[in-house]
Amino acid sequence: AIAGKLADSYGRKKVLLLSALFFTVSAAGCMLAKEEFWLISYRFVGGMGIGVASMVSPLYISEFSPPNLRGRMVTLYQLAITIGILSAYFSNAALLKLSTEGEFQGSGFFTWIINEHVWRSMLGMGLLPALVFLICLFFIPESPRWLVMRGREAKAQQLLAKTNDEQIVQQEMESIKDSFVNEQGGMKELFSPVYRTALIIGILLPFLSQVSGINAVIYYGPRILDEAGFTLGNAFGGQVTIGIINVIFTFVAIFTVDKWGRRPLLYLGVSLAIIALVTIGLLFHFNVIQGPWILLFILLYIASFAFSFGPVCWVIIGEIFPTSIRGRAMALGTLALWVANFFIGQLTPMMLDGIGPAGTFWLFALLCSPSLWLTWKLIPEIKGRSLEEIESHWKSSHASKSA
Numbered sequence: 001a002i003a004g005k006l007a008d009s010y011g012r013k014k015v016l017l018l019s020a021l022f023f024t025v026s027a028a029g030c031m032l033a034k035e036e037f038w039l040i041s042y043r044f045v046g047g048m049g050i051g052v053a054s055m056v057s058p059l060y061i062s063e064f065s066p067p068n069l070r071g072r073m074v075t076l077y078q079l080a081i082t083i084g085i086l087s088a089y090f091s092n093a094a095l096l097k098l099s100t101e102g103e104f105q106g107s108g109f110f111t112w113i114i115n116e117h118v119w120r121s122m123l124g125m126g127l128l129p130a131l132v133f134l135i136c137l138f139f140i141p142e143s144p145r146w147l148v149m150r151g152r153e154a155k156a157q158q159l160l161a162k163t164n165d166e167q168i169v170q171q172e173m174e175s176i177k178d179s180f181v182n183e184q185g186g187m188k189e190l191f192s193p194v195y196r197t198a199l200i201i202g203i204l205l206p207f208l209s210q211v212s213g214i215n216a217v218i219y220y221g222p223r224i225l226d227e228a229g230f231t232l233g234n235a236f237g238g239q240v241t242i243g244i245i246n247v248i249f250t251f252v253a254i255f256t257v258d259k260w261g262r263r264p265l266l267y268l269g270v271s272l273a274i275i276a277l278v279t280i281g282l283l284f285h286f287n288v289i290q291g292p293w294i295l296l297f298i299l300l301y302i303a304s305f306a307f308s309f310g311p312v313c314w315v316i317i318g319e320i321f322p323t324s325i326r327g328r329a330m331a332l333g334t335l336a337l338w339v340a341n342f343f344i345g346q347l348t349p350m351m352l353d354g355i356g357p358a359g360t361f362w363l364f365a366l367l368c369s370p371s372l373w374l375t376w377k378l379i380p381e382i383k384g385r386s387l388e389e390i391e392s393h394w395k396s397s398h399a400s401k402s403a
Contacts, residue, residue: 003052004331008324011150012060012143015052020137022049023130031124046126055334059326062318063143066163067386071257071315078311079250084129085218086243093236095121145323145387148176175388176323190325194398198320201378202333205316208371209309210340212273213364216348217242217298223349227284227357228294238295245299249306261383262312266375269308270368276301277365285358309371313337319382322391 007015026046033039058074065073099118144156153173160169190199217224221242225235257265276297283294321329351360382390 002331003055003334004328007056007059007327007331008146008149011146012056012063012327013137013140015056016060017134017137019049019052019056020130020134022046022052023126024134027124027126027130031120031127051334051338054337055330056327058314058318059330060143062315063145063323063326063387064159064163066168067384067389068258070319071262071312071383072254074315074318075250075254075257075311078314079247079254082243082246082250082306082310086240086247088125089240089243091125092122093240095125145176148173149323153177172386172388175386178388190328194394195321195325195329197378197397198394199329199332201320201374202317202329203336204374205313205371205379206333206337207340208367208374209305209313210337210344211364212270212305212309212368212371213277213344213348213361214302214305214309215341215344216360216364217302219345220348220352221298223352224298224357225291225295227352229291230295234291238291238298241295242299242302245302246306246310249303250311252307253311256307257312257315258383261381262316263375263379263381265308265312266371266379269304269312270371270375272304273301273309274365274368276304277361277368281358281361281365284356284361316379316382319387319390320394323387 003015003019006018022045026042026049029042029045030039033042058077061074061077062070095118099121141159142155144159147153147156147159156176157169157173160172164172189195221239222235225238230238253265279297280294280301283297317330317333318326348360351363355363380393382393385393
């Protein structure tokens with residue numbers, strides 16, 4: 001949550017640089033750690049990097065993107081996550097093969113981290129994307145909306161001109177400046193009645209996206225597939241298939257989120273996810289332990305999440321708040337997401353042991369259901385609107401309710 005205040009105070013770019021440093025230090029430290037205390041400490045540093053980046057990245061993208069492309073651009077962030085997960089599956093498998101089959105021929109440091117302690121090389125692989133991320137950040141500009149918030153209008157106008165024609169730039173500049181009139185951007189505004197609905201959406205949507213069970217499958221897929229009758233080798237193969245489907249169906253969101261809108265994708269994706277989760281529970285409950293069928297509906301669930309909850313959650317929480325409080329508000333949403341993620345990660349093994357796979361998936365289906373109500377009652381369709389138009393929507397909506 002601190003990242004939101006830092007992003008509003010010091011800028012989006014500087015805070016992203018901080019997250020890149022966290023990633024770099026964490027990967028190097030975990031690879032070289034010789035004691036459990038230091039391994040946990042460096043993992044904690046990496047966790048701080050994830051928390052900061054997962055909040056500021058979609059925030060930055062949404063503020064820099066033209067209204068007609070904003071959904072697609074923020075969805076690319078989710079695509080990068082899915083590609084990263086899949087890359088980790090492949091790199092870990094390759095490193096494990098090098099270690100167990102003795103295919104790596106070397107000496108010294110690389111023998112130590114591959115042949116003797118392969119987990120070190122797995123954690124150390126995070127250095128590559130961390131360094132690429134760090135280097136690339138030196139070449140990106142600051143968010144134009146944050147620049148206007150800090151009185152640097154000429155620089156903001158110059159940056160907007162790179163992605164918009166002159167007429168749109170002038171309109172954007174005027175609407176951005178107007179949005180800051182009488183806006184203080186403090187905690188009082190964040191919790192004001194005007195933005196209460198936006199705040200509820202910004203916290204509940206990421207929370208519900210996680211308690212739907214997505215990371216139970218991502219983290220414990222091999223164990224779930226083992227319960228479904230897969231051999232260990234086939235279970236890991238099934239997990240790679242899950243990663244591939246996750247990437248492929250995120251592309252669906254890229255090409256539809258700005259065409260169909262946010263609400264239709266959520267309605268369709270969440271409905272299919274509930275159907276898949278209930279069916280998986282039924283297959284386990286009636287002992288239909290035929291791996292391919294269970295894997296098929298797990299893939300349906302992953303696909304449903306990949307084109308709806310996964311990307312649309314980031315799109316919505318990145319665009320429903322005014323610039324003056326967007327950093328703090330997104331920090332609360334990101335905090336809700338990671339709190340839910342933590343509990344799902346910790347509780348899933350206990351649920352699988354306690355209520356069994358059937359009960360676990362039925363519970364996820366039940367927890368997924370409120371998202372349909374949230375979409376129906378609270379989430380407005382905001383495709384194609386500027387961030388300032390969305391801000392005006394909340395103000396006019398509040399005014400009409402107060403009248």
